[in-house]
Amino acid sequence: MYALVDGNNFYVSCERVFRPALNRCPVVVLSNNDGCAIARSNEAKDLGIKMGAPYFQIKHLEVTEGLVALSANFALYGDMSERMMSLAAGLGPEQEIYSIDESFITLHGVRDVTRRAWTIRDRIARGVGIPCGIGIGPTKTLAKLANAIAKDAERKPGSYPAHLARVCNLAELPRLELQAILEQTHVGAVWGIGNRISNQLNEAGIANVWQLTQADLGTIRRRWSVVLERTVRELRGESCIALEDAPPPKKMIACTRSFGQPVEDLGPLIEAVSEYASRAAEKLRRQRGLAGQVQVFAHTSPFRPGPRFSRSIVVPLLRPTADTALIVRSAVDGLRRIYEEGYELIKAGVILLDISDGTIKQNELDLGEASKDRSALYGALDKINMRYGRGTLHLASTGLEPGSARWGMRQERRTPRYTTNIEEIPVARC
DNA sequence: TCTGGGGTCCTAGGACCC
DNA sequence: TCTGGGGTCCTAGGACCC
Numbered sequence: 396m397y398a399l400v401d402g403n404n405f406y407v408s409c410e411r412v413f414r415p416a417l418n419r420c421p422v423v424v425l426s427n428n429d430g431c432a433i434a435r436s437n438e439a440k441d442l443g444i445k446m447g448a449p450y451f452q453i454k455h456l457e458v459t460e461g462l463v464a465l466s467a468n469f470a471l472y473g474d475m476s477e478r479m480m481s482l483a484a485g486l487g488p489e490q491e492i493y494s495i496d497e498s499f500i501t502l503h504g505v506r507d508v509t510r511r512a513w514t515i516r517d518r519i520a521r522g523v524g525i526p527c528g529i530g531i532g533p534t535k536t537l538a539k540l541a542n543a544i545a546k547d548a549e550r551k552p553g554s555y556p557a558h559l560a561r562v563c564n565l566a567e568l569p570r571l572e573l574q575a576i577l578e579q580t581h582v583g584a585v586w587g588i589g590n591r592i593s594n595q596l597n598e599a600g601i602a603n604v605w606q607l608t609q610a611d612l613g614t615i616r617r618r619w620s621v622v623l624e625r626t627v628r629e630l631r632g633e634s635c636i637a638l639e640d641a642p643p644p645k646k647m648i649a650c651t652r653s654f655g656q657p658v659e660d661l662g663p664l665i666e667a668v669s670e671y672a673s674r675a676a677e678k679l680r681r682q683r684g685l686a687g688q689v690q691v692f693a694h695t696s697p698f699r700p701g702p703r704f705s706r707s708i709v710v711p712l713l714r715p716t717a718d719t720a721l722i723v724r725s726a727v728d729g730l731r732r733i734y735e736e737g738y739e740l741i742k743a744g745v746i747l748l749d750i751s752d753g754t755i756k757q758n759e760l761d762l763g764e765a766s767k768d769r770s771a772l773y774g775a776l777d778k779i780n781m782r783y784g785r786g787t788l789h790l791a792s793t794g795l796e797p798g799s800a801r802w803g804m805r806q807e808r809r810t811p812r813y814t815t816n817i818e819e820i821p822v823a824r825c
Numbered sequence: 826t827c828t829g830g831g832g833t834c835c836t837a838g839g840a841c842c843c
Numbered sequence: 844t845c846t847g848g849g850g851t852c853c854t855a856g857g858a859c860c861c
Contacts, residue, residue, distance in 0.1 A: 447828080449828040741828095
């Protein structure tokens, strides 16, 4: 048996903890550069604001409807998440943190599951201030579905029986009631079924979850995929997706950003890509991995008229490494190869690929002889950035010498909080 | 004027190789 | 008329998730 604990409208709820005045207002949290809405309060949803709605399209609601739009504060959300997760863990013996606002919990050995779920929900509400929904079912997919039902029952009274609101335990429902609930639930609500497959299922006469559970497995596999077949089995109560208590190491690590303003010239592009590469390398070291390849991409806006540009390149590294200098250099080399003048680029990114486990023989693999110094330097760099904020200190790169890199401090956007003379920092041989 | 940033898995075509 | 078979790598894109 599994539970899924999920914070409601998570980013918005985090903001409301510190600004209770926002409690009954329509609120959205915006992405980087205030580009689009990535979290919405119920009131904002009721105004018809869709997930991912561009800010410029909803801005007028600030005037007409009292909408409050906030810039995202991911450090805050990460912190609130940790507190919520540690309380949620009290629900059962094992926990898988699935995303910033969701965790699966196994329930074997837990007695009086539904009551305990209410208790935990209450603890999170009082201790952290985040309202949660809790779904319970025999498989992860059913727990997810139960969670979706718990939310709908709360938000749209009448959509489901009121006793399923906030905490919904599908496992304790009488068979006929469960069937009725599943018949009321659209296939698109199921974890793993997006818009595309939902439409295809509808065309095939499978509109609700109950119908999907009755479908022939062989047909599902042939017409769609083994992935959908697994989902159907899970909906029938056959557990196919196990709890992952230790997150598997990432197979790719990306750092990508949209620019506030379009960028045309190589210089600023190199600056940006250097910083992304440096951040990606930091994430890589955090999971003690080594990358074998670096991918770089840049593209123009898919929404704006004008000449289109979208290119990417994979640069193989001589040997697997987590060395910021090598990764930055490769990324910049790749960028130079794909770059072309005359395009208004709005986004670029660096993706580390072919990631292997660096805990074995990291020292030998990592570098030549310069590397011992360098890995101490990176350790210090990562610690400083963790303590004083991401990007306090980073590896800079100039457009002047191809592939050159030097240590520098980021000055923009943030009052420097770390004030050592740069000259005192050893210069890496890059 | 203004459209996020991560991830996973799968498929397919072309280049290139033996 | 008719043009191997199998493999890898790269690039691109589609589908899903948060």
